[in-house]
């Protein structure tokens with residue numbers, strides 16, 4: 362049995378204005394898993410991901426790589442958990458793309474050559490090497506998202522948590538991302554409304570709604586369950602609608 366790398370028990374989180382975003386979440390994730398998180402707008406998907414590296418701290422029990430999140434463990438946990446935010450502008454704050462993607466490796470104390478190699482390798486993975494010297498804030502939204510993914514890949518995390526990774530990507534780069542997610546052996550958590558991407562990349566899926574886990578199971582079973590999905594604002598992906606294909610026009 363592989364190692365439990367995330368252990369969450371009865372996690373509750375309310376934003377400062379009192380909005381309860383997580384209401385008793387229990388979740389175990391094992392090394393090597395690719396877990397999808399699905400659910401309607403406002404379900405708590407992003408809020409849950411923000412707990413994986415201590416950006417948010419709710420009530421309850423969160424243990425990552427067997428470590429409780431404390432002042433002493435936070436930096437180890439942060440270098441092991443790479444979180445790609447839903448909003449790329451929250452990830453990119455340095456003057457150039459190089460600086461943004463080098464930020465993690467520099468903080469990890471890598472030498473100059475290792476930093477340059479990690480940055481180039483990560484940018485190549487998302488097909489953004491040609492923008493290495495451009496200011497991140499001049500990029501299009503989809504380009505920013507790809508650079509945001511590179512800022513995490515350059516750190517070689519043990520667990521990568523991606524919030525809407527395919528949002529705003531063109532079809533070719535979305536396809537490249539799916540290919541990368543399928544071939545990368547690291548542990549992954551992917552929150553997305555792109556259920557076709559979830560279907561292709563995740564072995565297990567969690568359905569979240571109103572801050573609670575509604576279902577946790579095998580992707581193929583969950584994404585075929587029309588009544589379950591539709592009662593939570595989702596729909597069965599087209600590719601699973603046997604014999605029924607509706608084409609606009």
Ligand SMILES: Nc1ncnc2c1ncn2[C@@H]1O[C@H](COP(=O)(O)OP(=O)(O)OP(=O)(O)O)[C@@H](O)[C@H]1O
Pocket residue numbers: 376377378380381382400401402403404405406407408409447
């Ligand atoms: N900074 C905040 N202050 C107050 N409430 C917030 C804040 N951020 C999120 N919320 C609320 O918390 C709930 C969960 O939000 P969250 O962003 O986690 O949902 P989500 O499942 O990621 O949604 P989406 O699919 O739109 O990305 C929502 O009801 C949202 O309005």
Ligand SMILES: [Mg+2]
Pocket residue numbers: 406407408447524
């Ligand atoms: Mg979200």
